[in-house]
Amino acid sequence: MNQGRALKALLGAFLRMELRNQAYAAATGAKPAEALPPLFWVLGQFLATSMLTSLTLFLRVPADFFAVASLGLTTVLVGSALVVEFHEVAFQPDDALVLGHRPLPLGTYARARLLNLLAYVGLFAVATAIFPSVLGAALFDAGPHFAWAFLLANVAVSLGVAALVVGAFAAFGAGWMTRIRSLLAWVQIAAILVAFYGAQMLLRKADGSLEVFAQRPPDWLWLTPWGALGAGVGKAGAGQLVQAALPLSVGLLIGFSLVALAAKALSKSWAGLRAGAEPAASHVEHVVIAGGTVRVGWVGRLVASRAEAAGFFLARRLLERDGDARLRALPALGLPVSALALGLLSDQLADPFVTRGGGIVLSLSVGVLLGGAVPSLLTAIAAGKDEGAASLFWTAPLPSLEPVVTGAAKAALLRFLGPLFVVFVVAAAWWWRSVLHAGLEGAWALLLVLHAWALAQPKLLDRVPFSARLVRGASMGPVALLGAVCTAFGMGLAAVRYAVGPSVGAQLGLLAVLAVAFLPHQHLARRQTSQALLLRRARGGEG
Amino acid sequence: MTTPAIDVKDLRHRYGSSEVVRGLSFSIPAGQICGYLGPNGAGKSTTLKALTGLLTPTSGSAAIMGHDLRTATLAAQRCFGFVPDGGGLYSLLTPREHLALVADLHDVPAGLAAERTEQLLRRFEAAAFADRRVDTLSKGQRQKVALITAFLHAPQVLFLDEPLNGLDVTAARTLKELLVEHAKGGGTVLFSSHILDVVERICDRAIILHQGQVVADAPTTELVARSKDKTLESIFHQLVTTDRVAGLEGFSA
Numbered sequence: 108m109n110q111g112r113a114l115k116a117l118l119g120a121f122l123r124m125e126l127r128n129q130a131y132a133a134a135t136g137a138k139p140a141e142a143l144p145p146l147f148w149v150l151g152q153f154l155a156t157s158m159l160t161s162l163t164l165f166l167r168v169p170a171d172f173f174a175v176a177s178l179g180l181t182t183v184l185v186g187s188a189l190v191v192e193f194h195e196v197a198f199q200p201d202d203a204l205v206l207g208h209r210p211l212p213l214g215t216y217a218r219a220r221l222l223n224l225l226a227y228v229g230l231f232a233v234a235t236a237i238f239p240s241v242l243g244a245a246l247f248d249a250g251p252h253f254a255w256a257f258l259l260a261n262v263a264v265s266l267g268v269a270a271l272v273v274g275a276f277a278a279f280g281a282g283w284m285t286r287i288r289s290l291l292a293w294v295q296i297a298a299i300l301v302a303f304y305g306a307q308m309l310l311r312k313a314d315g316s317l318e319v320f321a322q323r324p325p326d327w328l329w330l331t332p333w334g335a336l337g338a339g340v341g342k343a344g345a346g347q348l349v350q351a352a353l354p355l356s357v358g359l360l361i362g363f364s365l366v367a368l369a370a371k372a373l374s375k376s377w378a379g380l381r382a383g384a385e386p387a388a389s390h391v392e393h394v395v396i397a398g399g400t401v402r403v404g405w406v407g408r409l410v411a412s413r414a415e416a417a418g419f420f421l422a423r424r425l426l427e428r429d430g431d432a433r434l435r436a437l438p439a440l441g442l443p444v445s446a447l448a449l450g451l452l453s454d455q456l457a458d459p460f461v462t463r464g465g466g467i468v469l470s471l472s473v474g475v476l477l478g479g480a481v482p483s484l485l486t487a488i489a490a491g492k493d494e495g496a497a498s499l500f501w502t503a504p505l506p507s508l509e510p511v512v513t514g515a516a517k518a519a520l521l522r523f524l525g526p527l528f529v530v531f532v533v534a535a536a537w538w539w540r541s542v543l544h545a546g547l548e549g550a551w552a553l554l555l556v557l558h559a560w561a562l563a564q565p566k567l568l569d570r571v572p573f574s575a576r577l578v579r580g581a582s583m584g585p586v587a588l589l590g591a592v593c594t595a596f597g598m599g600l601a602a603v604r605y606a607v608g609p610s611v612g613a614q615l616g617l618l619a620v621l622a623v624a625f626l627p628h629q630h631l632a633r634r635q636t637s638q639a640l641l642l643r644r645a646r647g648g649e650g
Numbered sequence: 651m652t653t654p655a656i657d658v659k660d661l662r663h664r665y666g667s668s669e670v671v672r673g674l675s676f677s678i679p680a681g682q683i684c685g686y687l688g689p690n691g692a693g694k695s696t697t698l699k700a701l702t703g704l705l706t707p708t709s710g711s712a713a714i715m716g717h718d719l720r721t722a723t724l725a726a727q728r729c730f731g732f733v734p735d736g737g738g739l740y741s742l743l744t745p746r747e748h749l750a751l752v753a754d755l756h757d758v759p760a761g762l763a764a765e766r767t768e769q770l771l772r773r774f775e776a777a778a779f780a781d782r783r784v785d786t787l788s789k790g791q792r793q794k795v796a797l798i799t800a801f802l803h804a805p806q807v808l809f810l811d812e813p814l815n816g817l818d819v820t821a822a823r824t825l826k827e828l829l830v831e832h833a834k835g836g837g838t839v840l841f842s843s844h845i846l847d848v849v850e851r852i853c854d855r856a857i858i859l860h861q862g863q864v865v866a867d868a869p870t871t872e873l874v875a876r877s878k879d880k881t882l883e884s885i886f887h888q889l890v891t892t893d894r895v896a897g898l899e900g901f902s903a
Binding site for chain 2: 400401413414416417420421424425428429491492493495496497498499500501502503504505506573644645
């Protein structure tokens with residue numbers, strides 16, 4: 108068999124499918140064409156984040172440190188995208204059914220899938236390199252060579268990250284990965300915490316400590332991959348091309364070598380999948396439903412109708428059992444967890460009911476960021492693996508599917524935000540020595556979450572939960588805008604609280620206004636959701 | 651005059667510029683099992699989707715037990731059970747969880763739902779895997795679950811798209827018995843299948859589609875009698891292996 112031809116054919120087919128998946132809505136007419144496919148939103152976020160970081164660092168730090176920080180950002184962004192959803196490009200269990208019986212060498216398949224993934228990684232590398240390259244070249248101690256050197260270093264870092272993620276997924280096996288997906292999501296949250304800490308340090312410290320740190324960073328920094336590559340970029344920027352060549356070429360060599368190792372690991376994992384050694388559904392679970400209804404126990408007290416109970420039950424069960432859905436949702440909690448952790452660790456979590464000034468910023472931020480996470484959490488229950496099963500709901504004699512959607516959203520928010528609320532209120536009560544103030548702060552956070560829910564639900568859940576097709580980038584891309592709107596709404600209210608100061612009466616007044624406003628807001632949201640679902644039904648349900 | 655269980659009038663549907671259902675009209679009285687046949691792409695699944703409210707047809711009308719699907723959708727949807735091609739199940743739920751979900755969506759009283767669930771699980775010999783996740787079940791076991799969900803709320807009309815897919819001999823026999831019982835009790839079945847000998851044996855009537863149009867609509871016995879070698883397969887082949895859509899004289903609706 109001509110392996111070159113097979114590789115070309117496979118890669119062509121994979122890339123064509125990925126592109127069609129991005130244009131799915133427009134191609135099928137299942138919903139109005141999106142102005143930008145989800146992938147473009149992800150790239151847009153990468154551009155925006157790298158631009159903000161570059162502008163923050165511009166003319167404040169030396170060129171080599173500028174490169175190190177930008178490469179670190181690339182690692183976080185590319186790593187997050189791969190861990191959350193883009194690793195799926197390389198791991199497609201369905202391939203076994205289509206290709207498993209073909210005379211296709213393992214290596215050819217693995218190379219095609221990896222190249223398929225690297226096409227995305229290439230786009231990510233370019234998106235994260237544009238602003239640092241251009242702004243870096245304009246630094247006092249750098250020149251035009253900085254731009255291409257940074258691009259090369261960024262490619263090396265992106266390749267290394269991609270290879271490590273793929274290698275880890277492949278080496279430990281799909282079953283093991285499923286079990287540790289939640290752990291991976293928390294690793295990501297920890298990465299966000301580190302990035303958050305760095306960002307808030309850059310923004311808050313106006314005393315020149317950043318400049319001092321950047322001028323004399325610890326020696327070990329230059330021994331890390333980012334440090335070594337950053338130093339090379341700095342040298343290239345300074346015109347020392349010969350000295351720059353070694354770290355950059357070694358970096359690229361290591362990047363490509365890691366990719367080759369990842370290809371090997373991937374072909375081993377494919378062999379296991381093809382031989383049926385690791386069937387995706389080997390787990391047998393025994394769950395008994397009594398009484399022929401899902402509206403039993405405490406669920407019955409949380410829902411208003413059997414239809415809402417059905418939605419609640421569906422989301423609760425699928426989120427329990429679908430590691431991918433959890434992985435798509437959990438990173439959204441990174442920012443509120445980071446704000447809380449940083450507040451506690453850096454003694455910046457002051458009681459807003461007795462304190463005035465900057466010390467309460469992180470206290471207020473936790474609620475704001477919990478609200479900002481809501482759109483991502485709702486997006487996690489929009490898409491699923493069993494699109495066809497939505498017919499159970501579309502053919503049910505329900506006047507509206509809105510209660511189903513509302514029930515599912517309740518389950519998702521309760522599952523993801525419930526534990527965080529408890530942790531936040533308990534931590535605040537302990538920290539502030541006031542259960543009352545902690546409870547009030549919890550109420551503030553809850554009201555922001557409820558308003559964000561009312562704002563986001565009609566826009567994100569105009570379908571039976573878990574019925575949208577999984578499109579690469581959808582859980583990270585377009586939803587970011589809605590997340591930003593919810594965060595901005597919360598920040599606006601937080602600014603009012605900041606201005607009002609520690610007056611309990613005034614703050615209680617604000618809480619009362621938010622609580623009263625929620626009723627019409629929720630009513631409007633339910634009506635809008637109902638209308639959106641009717642519109643979808645008129646277009647033919649899930650198409 | 652008795653209201654037909656299924657009444658379809660000049661139903662048309664387009665996907666983009668391609669018209670896949672072209673002016674279908676037929677009505678099926680209560681108590682009849684009707685085979686719905688046609689080659690791939692004839693428009694069978696599209697019609698079933700339109701008759702179950704999963705798709706809004708471009709034009710025409712359809713009514714289930716006298717309830718128009720456009721103007722009285724809910725009343726119509728209360729009357730039928732549906733098994734889509736592929737089953738339409740959540741792979742991460744268990745059969746019993748699916749049945750509880752369907753009971754809630756159709757508002758079947760909890761006690762009655764539990765009773766019917768156990769009856770149907772026993773009937774299809776599915777109790778042994780009722781608490782296992784669907785993604786751990788075989789194709790035939792999944793199909794049994796899909797069938798049970800369609801029967802659970804005791805609908806008057808059943809729409810079955812390839813219901814025999816993956817079923818073993820015993821399960822297929824159980825299904826046939828259930829369909830006959832359902833029809834004897836006044837229920838109606840629209841049965842889409844490519845397994846023509848089964849259709850020949852259990853259906854009172856067959857509607858054959860070709861290129862989105864009805865090319866034959868008659869009692870199965872009459873269709874068989876008119877064929878060259880006295881089989882449904884023979885007349886089916888005769889009707890659908892031509893580009894020209896033309897019904898047999900006396901059989902077109």
